[in-house]
Amino acid sequence: MNISVDPPDRVGPIALGMSVEQADDALRRIDGLQAEDGPREPLHGQANYASGLSIHTHFGPGSLVNAIEVFRPRADVSVLLHGFDIFGLPAQEVVERIGEFAELEEEERGCSFIAPELLVAxxxxxxxxxxxxxQGYYFQSVLVARPGYYD
Structure with missing residues (x-):
């Protein structure tokens, strides 16, 4: 399965600006939702999947999604940004590839990178x-945010 990271709008079926209920519905549409996150239980913007993939939505004013964070799966899922798997490639290669189309700011001595114009971290x-x-060779999470999230 592939999940597309499409900044600054969405990750897979989850879009920035969704309500809590819309985000939960979108999280349920992703294959492999774990049993404890059942179809009737509120997800509150967080879901775990059989692949080890985990997705958390963060809510801002008006209880609308203002950021989506995806955590690295163990297997069977590719998280794609501009066609390449950001969790399947070494972090250094991901940085180089993103650097071809966006400026990156390094933080925490290389543990974190932010692409301000993409609103991706x-x-x-x-x-x-x-x-x-x-855990140090590959990125472990990617976050897509609304404009102003980092201000």
Whole structure:
């Protein structure tokens, strides 16, 4: 399964500006929703999937989605930005690819990168140059936000 990151508007079926209920409905449309996040239980903007994928929506004024954060799946899901898998490629390669079409600001000594004009942020807990340290070698989350979110 593929989930597209389409800044500054959406991630998969979840769009910025949705209400809590609309966001929950969109999260339910993604295959593999875990049983504890059942079809009738309110998700409150957070869902976990069998693939290890986790998606959290953040709400701002008017209880509308102002940011969508996606956490790296273990398997079976590609999270695509401009056609490449941001969790399947090493973080350094993701930075290089995004740098071809957007300016990136490095923060936290390379643990976090923000593309202000895309309103996208990438994060990992530490920096590693070896694939054995998976959490530092690959990004662990991507966040898409509304204009003004970082102000």
């Amino acid at each position: 990438l994060w990992r807990p530490f920096v590693s140059t070896t694939e054995e340290d998976e």
